[in-house]
Amino acid sequence: MHQGMGLEAYNALPMRRAVHAVYECCYSVPLAADIARARPYDTHDALFRQADALLFGLCEDSIDGILQAYTIGRCWERRPDVQAELATAVTRYSDRFGFGFIMCTADCRADEILAVLADRMHNDDETERKIVRNEMARINRVRLERMLGPEGGFYNW
Secondary structure (H helix, E strand, C coil): CCCCCCHHHHHHCCHHHHHHHHHHHHCCHHHHHHHHHCCCCCCHHHHHHHHHHHHHCCCHHHHHHHHCCCCCCCCCCCCHHHHHHHHHHHHHHHHHHCCCCCCCCCCCCHHHHHHHHHHHCCCCHHHHHHHHHHHHHHHHHHHHHHHHCCCCCCCCC
16 A cells, blocks of 8 residues: 655656555545546645545445445454454344445454444444445545655655
């Protein structure tokens, strides 16, 4: 994955490389191409807002395509019993909604993920799809931030 390239470097990439860098963040070639086409960005926040606007403008079929690329139930939990509990909960979720569970899990413990899974099982399909888009936007933001690095760029000795 591209990491810490800086906004100026991203803005200067050839189109194909810019699409590739963003695809690693959002798992959608059309979305990545639209984000790359909107360059140059003045700030990180401008890129993030554009990414959100484009994501929320996608049709459900496009969202379903993106969901296929996500790893289902990934967690850093090492205890086999908790891993099994997570796997069971994720399978129930997938059976209920017809797509894999996604959640921006930065700094989340397994018990927190299990609690969210249990809560989201009570949602109707429309509500859950809205939550999924919001989680995708959060995940994209984390990945785009990693791709760009700090707002002011890295200090070069």
